[in-house]
Amino acid sequence: MTAITDQQQTRLFQQARLARDxxxxxxxxxxxxxxxxxxxxxxxxxxxxxxNVSYFRTATQAAAAGYRPCLRCRPDSAPGSAAWLGSQSVVxxxxxxxxxxxxxxxGLGELASYLGITDRYLRQLFQKNLGTAxxxxxxxxxxxxxxxxxxxxxxxxxxxALASGFNSVRRFNDCFKKMLLVTPSDIRRRSAEAQNSDLxxxxxxxxxxxxTAMHRFLxxxxxKGLEQLSESAYGRSISLNGQQGFxxxxxxxTQHAFDVRLDWSDLSQLxxxxxxxxxxxxxxxxxxxxxxxxxxxxxxxxxxxEGLRLPGTWSLFxxxxxxxxxxxxxxxxxCQLTQQLIDELGQKAHGRTYFPEPAxxxxxxxxxxxxxxxxxxxxxxxxxxxxxxxxxxxxDWASIKxxxxxxxxxxxxxxxxxxxxxxxxxxxxxxxxxxxxADFDAQQAAPWRSYLTFxxxxx
Numbered sequence: 486m487t488a489i490t491d492q493q494q495t496r497l498f499q500q501a502r503l504a505r506d507x508x509x510x511x512x513x514x515x516x517x518x519x520x521x522x523x524x525x526x527x528x529x530x531x532x533x534x535x536x537n538v539s540y541f542r543t544a545t546q547a548a549a550a551g552y553r554p555c556l557r558c559r560p561d562s563a564p565g566s567a568a569w570l571g572s573q574s575v576v577x578x579x580x581x582x583x584x585x586x587x588x589x590x591x592g593l594g595e596l597a598s599y600l601g602i603t604d605r606y607l608r609q610l611f612q613k614n615l616g617t618a619x620x621x622x623x624x625x626x627x628x629x630x631x632x633x634x635x636x637x638x639x640x641x642x643x644x645x646a647l648a649s650g651f652n653s654v655r656r657f658n659d660c661f662k663k664m665l666l667v668t669p670s671d672i673r674r675r676s677a678e679a680q681n682s683d684l685x686x687x688x689x690x691x692x693x694x695x696x697t698a699m700h701r702f703l704x705x706x707x708x709k710g711l712e713q714l715s716e717s718a719y720g721r722s723i724s725l726n727g728q729q730g731f732x733x734x735x736x737x738x739t740q741h742a743f744d745v746r747l748d749w750s751d752l753s754q755l756x757x758x759x760x761x762x763x764x765x766x767x768x769x770x771x772x773x774x775x776x777x778x779x780x781x782x783x784x785x786x787x788x789x790x791e792g793l794r795l796p797g798t799w800s801l802f803x804x805x806x807x808x809x810x811x812x813x814x815x816x817x818x819x820c821q822l823t824q825q826l827i828d829e830l831g832q833k834a835h836g837r838t839y840f841p842e843p844a845x846x847x848x849x850x851x852x853x854x855x856x857x858x859x860x861x862x863x864x865x866x867x868x869x870x871x872x873x874x875x876x877x878x879x880x881d882w883a884s885i886k887x888x889x890x891x892x893x894x895x896x897x898x899x900x901x902x903x904x905x906x907x908x909x910x911x912x913x914x915x916x917x918x919x920x921x922x923a924d925f926d927a928q929q930a931a932p933w934r935s936y937l938t939f940x941x942x943x944x
Contacts, residue, residue, distance in 0.1 A: 804900025
């Protein structure tokens with residue numbers, strides 16, 4: 486794609502702002518000089534005059550410039566956007582870890598070391614790409630999540646503080662006022678939306694969102710007892726760090742959102758849970774941006790499907806197990822094997838079934854699975870590896886006997902929502918390649934080759 490100038494980009498933002506184009510929601514934020522407030526591109530307020538407007542790529546930058554969030558359009562609810570970061574995978578990974586609460590329990594130096602860089606270089610990357618420091622980014626997103634909870638739930642302020650990663654209400658209040666230039670109690674008083682007595686949040690996305698394709702993909706892979714799928718909703722049991730719960734996400738197409746109901750008691754992990762739900766439903770991707778990049782690369786005979794998303798699994802271990810059970814068999818056969826595993830080894834509690842943990846599989850014979858013994862051993866090998874190295878990611882699994890490139894890539898695709906995975910060894914992808922010229926180079930589709938893979942599966 487041809488790079489656009491800053492002037493062209495500003496004109497694009499202006500057009501999107503005036504049109505309230507939801508496809509740009511979260512890709513930029515509008516700050517109004519006369520009011521000191523910044524808004525989403527879809528804010529329902531009367532549009533300010535252009536000479537009173539400044540544009541920022543992130544909410545963090547708008548806040549750093551001294552603007553406070555709009556209480557009407559709620560920038561905390563905007564879909565996240567990392568599309569403009571391009572190939573800055575280190576920054577994207579750091580953002581993901583910080584938003585999951587990494588800095589709540591670790592120092593910046595530990596985060597940098599985990600990413601394989603120095604903390605000085607990490608700060609430089611954040612300053613260059615986000616215009617702020619990593620710790621400021623972390624605190625700001627803690628406050629935005631807290632703001633969403635204040636608006637949409639009836640949780641006490643002490644519970645909001647805990648859920649958003651603060652150790653004390655006093656520190657929460659101080660940081661909230663410093664970051665958002667308004668107090669938590671003031672937001673709650675002025676919130677017009679009825680608050681829910683249960684944990685229920687609206688999670689927004691940028692349209693288009695192809696729920697039909699997502700539903701079709703899930704319908705042939707849904708696991709009874711573990712997952713539920715209806716015409717407009719997807720739900721499943723979830724577990725995290727020894728805690729268990731359940732969520733149901735109902736699609737609200739006219740609002741470009743999912744209404745998520747959560748059964749989850751450990752508020753200290755709530756932010757991580759919500760971020761995982763966003764990944765499972767792939768709510769962060771910018772479908773229009775991806776289309777503009779991919780569609781020019783495709784042959785005329787290729788049928789483009791608008792708004793495809795990456796259907797995620799809850800954990801890396803679950804994604805890895807599903808990938809191993811899917812090696813060299815059909816989708817239906819893989820689903821049947823996974824269902825047998827769930828029925829035999831899944832933990833039953835509160836009328837629900839939970840995906841078995843690595844400790845359950847490590848030393849089991851798995852005789853109930855009708856597949857080669859070597860593949861059963863691969864399951865045990867993966868379980869043992871993750872018990873020894875719980876923070877290990879798929880890229881580290883190549884040394885595990887029985888796990889090859891396809892298994893690693895499929896796990897990255899569904900277990901991490903990795904946007905740039907091209908499954909060139911997949912039968913469906915090979916079949917779709919018949920539509921392409923012989924000299925087609927999939928590298929041109931980077932960094933969105935995962936979406937190319939899903940488009941090819943639709944063919």
